[in-house]
Amino acid sequence: MFLFCVISVSPAWFSASESHDSELQALNSELSQWTDSPDPKRPPHTYRDGSTIDWLYEENLERQRKNRLRSQRGAKGILLPTLDTMKMWFVIVATGIGVGVTGASLDVLVKWLGDLREGRCSYGFFYNQVACCSGLDPGEICTEWRTWSEWFSVHSILGQSLLQSFVYMALAVVFAGSAAILVQTYAPYAFHTGIPEIKAILGGYVLDAFLSPWTLLIKGVGLALSVASGLSLGKEGPLVHVACCMAYNLSGFFPQFRHNEAQKRKLLAAAAAAGVSVAFGSPLGGVLFGLEELETFANETEVIWRGFVTSVIAAVSLQYVDPFGTSKLVLFQVTSGSDTWRAFELVPWLFLGVIGGILGSLLIKLNVAAAVYRRNSIMHEWPVLEVIGVSAITAAISYLVVFLRVQSSELVANLFQECDASKGDYHGLCNPVAMWRNVFLLTLTATVKIGLTAWTFGMMVPAGIFLPTIAIGASLGRAVGLLTQGMYRAHPTSWIFSSCPPDPTVRCISPGFYAVIGASAMLGGVTRMTISLVVILFELTGALSHVLPIMISVMVSKWVGDAFGEGGIYTAWIAMRRYPWLPSVEYKDQGEVAAQVMRPVDELVVIENRKCTLKELDALLKAHEFHGFPVVQEGQLLGYAIRDRLRAFLSMLSTGAATEQSEQICSFLPIRSEDPGSADLSPVLEKAVLQLRKEVPQELVVNMFQKLSLRHVLFTQSGKLTGMMTKSDVVSFLNAHFPHAAALAVPPGQSPWP
């Protein structure tokens, strides 16, 4: 090994002053044994949780591995790469099917647990209400399903309602508490939605604990429990986490992924799209969600294609399992008939858009405040008790308001549905006489849900925010629709409604579609997503002509929301946790240059070539947590030394007698002749580091960090080091306007909960 260090090694990465091609090739193969050990048991480069991967290094590794496969003689040279690709497609297809089946199983489990809070099936404990009552002729009353008061043969009315509400709330608390206990005991990372962490991971952050098999299991089970407990949360975001866990663990079977962080992330991106696809029954929406929210691979058609394949397979698997027995992928999928919309309806819709923006921003601010408060209060020490308390309160409040009592997905499905004599009346929603009652109840529902969601999203249970947001928006939208409809019924001949058909029995205003508009506006205000949102809702409703109003409301809500503060809820959480994630927003500087934000050279910890000993280097590594150190010689920049590589090289060198070696002078340039007093550390030096002048516009630097996924950039002037900028610097700098940045930051490697 020591031989390598003395000979000047120079692969593509590390270059000597003279590099001849043949020498290059020979030394390349020798060093490759050190840089990328083909021995799968000893991976060359392990990252600790909390660090950021080196994209170029990982891509380089993958390229070398593929070249090794292709350069095999004969049939092996064709067979092995094909096998390689097939392994990747196996993971893709298996993930798709797995996500689809998991989504279906979750639906079934949630339905059963939810029904359990009301009653049970007389002939089988594990049947939900629909399955229990299946096989009946229409019109026949179902006697197999017994409510709890029937089961325990309580006959007094008071006793019945007491028992029902008691069981309802008790089971809510039991479910929520179990979810919290499971998360706390087995998988602390399984709480919350997971999308902020996935965004950071796809951006290069390392957080392996977040994707462990236990997290997968607990997230799935905990999700079913928390949804069934009636807490104000949804399963969409967590499904993305589950999908990514699945892909991560499936890929762990194959060394080509296990040892390459960049390849792993490409699979995760595809899996994330599948998660969204299953959550909404929208494969295209899943792909566009991946493109919009998880922007890392937006330029790589290959990754987008894989995401699409995974999404479709997941959706088709979900359809095949058919959890609701209706061949609908999602409970609240609606077929909007041939209803056309009229120009005057743009007024209430624009109003909904504005409301969505305002309330969305409010929800984000409340949620952030709640999270910060929770962190700094005693509740941070007792998360399970907090969950139990909140679920009890939620159950109590929900029991009082009819629209809160039902499960959110069922509520949304009915709000989206137009009133139809054949479909029955959903808790009096279609009763034209009870308009004001409905408007009041819906507005109350929305208000209460905003409060509950702001607190729930951040507790120690798996929780998503999509469904509650849709429910809030749908309630408000339906309310506005009912009001508009009421106005129309009161003044059918007014000039406003002149475009309505003259026959009053033909429906002119469709409150169900207003609910869809409200939902899109609210989602736009909370998540600030645009295209993926429209596509998801388009695939939920179906008609092309209805896409225009959805687009307008999403656009308006985003503009209004951005006026109150840029960035959706996931961006806020990423900033609070201080993940090193760079948003892809176009950064526009005000004519400033990089010199104003970089770290000047006097503030940096640099290594002076030939002016340190191995012992001093060791102490330097222990003293500072930096990712790496610039190496200079009389001010001139030689290159950059990455901590992990330096540490690994130092430990490799210090095998023999400790004292003489540790006094050796460090030399980052290749040593010509044998010099026992110097240690050749030149293989460690990364010379191909980007250098810029400090006068470049800030915009250019930020752009480079975003588009090239860099970790650091050095600033030089005529070869002399003038400063440095790292990805974390850019992240802090971009987040400077956010008041609660790093409020929930957790030191890497530690669990987010005590």
Added chain:
Amino acid sequence: MFLFCVISVSPAWFSASESHDSELQALNSELSQWTDSPDPKRPPHTYRDGSTIDWLYEENLERQRKNRLRSQRGAKGILLPTLDTMKMWFVIVATGIGVGVTGASLDVLVKWLGDLREGRCSYGFFYNQVACCSGLDPGEICTEWRTWSEWFSVHSILGQSLLQSFVYMALAVVFAGSAAILVQTYAPYAFHTGIPEIKAILGGYVLDAFLSPWTLLIKGVGLALSVASGLSLGKEGPLVHVACCMAYNLSGFFPQFRHNEAQKRKLLAAAAAAGVSVAFGSPLGGVLFGLEELETFANETEVIWRGFVTSVIAAVSLQYVDPFGTSKLVLFQVTSGSDTWRAFELVPWLFLGVIGGILGSLLIKLNVAAAVYRRNSIMHEWPVLEVIGVSAITAAISYLVVFLRVQSSELVANLFQECDASKGDYHGLCNPVAMWRNVFLLTLTATVKIGLTAWTFGMMVPAGIFLPTIAIGASLGRAVGLLTQGMYRAHPTSWIFSSCPPDPTVRCISPGFYAVIGASAMLGGVTRMTISLVVILFELTGALSHVLPIMISVMVSKWVGDAFGEGGIYTAWIAMRRYPWLPSVEYKDQGEVAAQVMRPVDELVVIENRKCTLKELDALLKAHEFHGFPVVQEGQLLGYAIRDRLRAFLSMLSTGAATEQSEQICSFLPIRSEDPGSADLSPVLEKAVLQLRKEVPQELVVNMFQKLSLRHVLFTQSGKLTGMMTKSDVVSFLNAHFPHAAALAVPPGQSPWP
């Protein structure tokens, strides 16, 4: 003006050695008068056709313009930016509506011209057959529509067929010839599809003649004529060109776009999506086409969003105009019923995928060979005669085969449609007895069409390649479907068909869907598009479960096609025309470094600071066509001088007496004291240029060119210039494997035809 040059000016772009903030601001405002003349009549920087824009400069201009608007006092500071944004949305919406209406008008025009080849309406020359015969009761025979033999009262059978075929072919020739003459006389850039040029323009290439108002008009009219003439071409690609022309000319009304090339291109990207949306009735497909084929703005959500809005508005406008009276957006939109597919059908579908890949590659190679041959033969001198000849041959051949005689879109619509007793039999296609005849005719159709399309795509008429490719694929697919159906009917109890329903009257195999699969495979093989293709076809057919087979066939055809040669047909044309367009493909080097492909410093034309006179600089600019020159001082790199800026500055300086000034020494560093012998050229120097070491991997350099849209990169070592690489170098380098690269290259500014 001269005052600026003596004082050291230093805005964000050009920096002196010491830059104090206040000095910076003051000088910034002074220089801004020179760099971005608010005078809309005198744009600061005009590009010649054939050059590449400077993205960073244009973005900088836009940023300064926006800052100027926002920094206005009072209400103006809010109103002006809002007005600004509204102008942009006006262009977007107007383009969308315009494209939708144009698409509808084209459909109507093509239908009328096409029908005119068969006959005419007795009471109005400008009615097509459907309009002429409207208002009849079902079952009533239409007497208003007269074929030409009826019109001219020819009664003998021989006379009738002679007259019909004569008029059919004569009008084909007249239409095609008129289209060619219009293109030749008024708008030489209106030929071909336009997508390769649009890709290059979006990548930064300048080709204003391609988007002139005349080109818009001639492309539209010529397209209708060429489609109606029966030539083997489609209107999809040209519609994208028309949409971009429209956006370009609409944006020309507003100075903010007229003078900013980057902003113009963002609008063009949105318009291109609208063009595809109208061509296929698929707004999502349009957006994904923009993302996949015109990758430049894939990372910018804002641009994607605008593309989506434009696409939806265009599709809704098209639907509103309703050119076919059926509220279908596209003629061959089908509603696939609840037909499920069975596992054994994957065998013929995989076969279709492989065939699609093979024939697609064949079509590309034939087309390239034809284009090269045409360029080097006498046909290049007589394009109109070529068009006339080919249209006569096409009409003659088509008249003989029934499936070629009808218009391609009508053929495809019927091939996609399943056989239904109520819908009638399309030229005997549904006749189970005539299976072999149909298979033979369909295969013949496909074969002949491949040959005709390979020649037609590249002639001097507006021509798209999508529809002929779809027709070829649909014919082959239907043939395979008929064969499979025949096999099933012959052996209904075989184990292969065990998953078919036992009742033979229920359809088990749907040949119409096989046609869709065939079309997707062929399109995949020719264009190598993936996601956008699947989305377009998905929106054409509708059912989610059918997406999976479409995806599989597209994937297989792409793999098979890539085995014969990477890149679709548009990439081939871009390479032939040698546009400076960088594909977004992931470039993987074989361990090579940039040093091996860059231009070393000895081969470069550099400017030595203080060693040249203004006269020598002028001569240098005239002698070399380079985009710019590095400026060095004793080997040390000072910066980069762009030709246009240098020329403009030189002409500004040389206002006075020619001789003394032209002998002034050029100084690219600011001059401290007044020195009449030196001319301060420091404002011209671009110091913020990217410098790399020549040992960086090639992959990194190509990646940077792709993602940052750079034009050039300089290589330095300790401040000394070692080499340079430009975008054209990277393009040539990436195209090195393509045999006909630059075969059709045209010097910039010249028309592609003599």
